[in-house]
Amino acid sequence: MTTAVPLIYCFPEFSGVAEAVADHILAAQNYALYNDYNKKVPALSATASNTSLRTGFSSSSSNTHLPRSNSHHHSASVSKSRKEKRLQEKQENRRFKIGLSGGSLIQVLEEGLLKRDDIEWNKWDVYFADERLVPFDSKDSNYGKAKRKIFDNIPAGNGRPNVFPIDISLINDPQECADQYEKTLIKGFASKDSVKLPIFDLILLGCAPDGHVASLFPNQESLRENYAWCTPIEDAPSGPQKRISLTVPVICHAHRVSFVVEGATKAPVIKTIMERPDKGLPASIINEKAAGKIAWFVDSDAVSDVDGITKKTYKFLVNTK
Ligand SMILES: O=C(O)[C@H](O)[C@@H](O)[C@H](O)[C@H](O)COP(=O)(O)O
Structure with a gap:
C-alpha cells in the first residue's frame, strides 16, 4: 500500500469532479492572491486598512493612538504610508501561477471553470506541465486544446490570463524546445532572484492508463532528471512522440499538486498507484515525493478496483454567495 496517504476525493459523476476541481482551483487562486481561500476581505482599492486585512500586516495605528503633531510622527507616518503603498503594490502585482496538463483535464476545466464568475483571469499565469510538439491547431496540442476549449471562451469582461505556450518554431527539436521553455519559466519565476526550482501555486495532472503523468513515461530517463526544470521527450510510447515536460523536482516543488482522473x-x-508504489510508476513517484500536498479528484469508476483507501468528502472552500 502507498506509504503516502493522499487526499482522495471521489464523486459519482464527471460533473461532480469538475465542480470540485473548479472550487479547488479557485481556493488556490484566492490563497495565492490574498492568503485567504475564501477571499472574504473587501476590495483592495478602498482603504489602507484593507491592505492590512489582505496581507496580514498590521497597518495604521491611528485607531489606537491619538494623533500627535510633531515632525517625527509626521515623517514616521509618511514612511509608513510609503510602506503601505509598497505593500499594496506588491499585493496588486501578485499572480496565480498554475501548470496544466492535457488530455481529459481540459474538458474537466472547461466544464468547471467557465461557468464561474469569480475567477480573476487577468491575474493568472498559465504554463503547461507538458506539451506535445505539434502545431497549435493540431488536436494533439495541449495549448491548442486549452485555448479552443477554455481561454477563447472566457466571457468578455472577465479578464484574460497570461498563457505561456511553447515556442512553436522549435517543434522539431525537443531539446531546444525544452531549453526555451525552461527560459520562459526562469523569466516568470526567477526574474529577480536566482531560485533552484520554480514554485507553482498549483499543478494539475492527469494520469494515463500506463501511469504516465505530464509527459513523464514509465522507465524513461526523463523521469530521473534532477537538475533541469523542463525535459525533452524524443520517443513517447503513445501519442505524439516528441514532447517536453516539467520534471519531477519541479512538479513536486509546487505548493499543491492535484490529480484529476476519471x-x-x-x-x-489507480490500483497499482495506491497499492504498489514499489512499481515506480511516474504517478506513484509524484504521489510519494509530493506527499502532504497531493489531492486526487476521481470518479467512482476510476477507483472501483482499489480496496482500503479512505475517500474524503470534498469540502467546498470558496463561498459563491
Ligand atoms: O499530454 C499528455 O499526454 C498529458 O498531459 C498526459 O499526462 C495526460 O494527462 C494523461 O495522458 C491522461 O490523459 P487523459 O486524462 O486524457 O486520459
Whole structure:
C-alpha cells in the first residue's frame, strides 16, 4: 500500500469532479492572491486598512493612538504610508501561477471553470506541465486544446490570463524546445532572484492508463532528471512522440499538486498507484515525493478496483454567495 496517504476525493459523476476541481482551483487562486481561500476581505482599492486585512500586516495605528503633531510622527507616518503603498503594490502585482496538463483535464476545466464568475483571469499565469510538439491547431496540442476549449471562451469582461505556450518554431527539436521553455519559466519565476526550482501555486495532472503523468513515461530517463526544470521527450510510447515536460523536482516543488482522473479505463492503474508504489510508476513517484500536498479528484469508476483507501468528502472552500 502507498506509504503516502493522499487526499482522495471521489464523486459519482464527471460533473461532480469538475465542480470540485473548479472550487479547488479557485481556493488556490484566492490563497495565492490574498492568503485567504475564501477571499472574504473587501476590495483592495478602498482603504489602507484593507491592505492590512489582505496581507496580514498590521497597518495604521491611528485607531489606537491619538494623533500627535510633531515632525517625527509626521515623517514616521509618511514612511509608513510609503510602506503601505509598497505593500499594496506588491499585493496588486501578485499572480496565480498554475501548470496544466492535457488530455481529459481540459474538458474537466472547461466544464468547471467557465461557468464561474469569480475567477480573476487577468491575474493568472498559465504554463503547461507538458506539451506535445505539434502545431497549435493540431488536436494533439495541449495549448491548442486549452485555448479552443477554455481561454477563447472566457466571457468578455472577465479578464484574460497570461498563457505561456511553447515556442512553436522549435517543434522539431525537443531539446531546444525544452531549453526555451525552461527560459520562459526562469523569466516568470526567477526574474529577480536566482531560485533552484520554480514554485507553482498549483499543478494539475492527469494520469494515463500506463501511469504516465505530464509527459513523464514509465522507465524513461526523463523521469530521473534532477537538475533541469523542463525535459525533452524524443520517443513517447503513445501519442505524439516528441514532447517536453516539467520534471519531477519541479512538479513536486509546487505548493499543491492535484490529480484529476476519471473513467473505468483508469481503474487498474489507480490500483497499482495506491497499492504498489514499489512499481515506480511516474504517478506513484509524484504521489510519494509530493506527499502532504497531493489531492486526487476521481470518479467512482476510476477507483472501483482499489480496496482500503479512505475517500474524503470534498469540502467546498470558496463561498459563491
Ligand atoms: O499530454 C499528455 O499526454 C498529458 O498531459 C498526459 O499526462 C495526460 O494527462 C494523461 O495522458 C491522461 O490523459 P487523459 O486524462 O486524457 O486520459
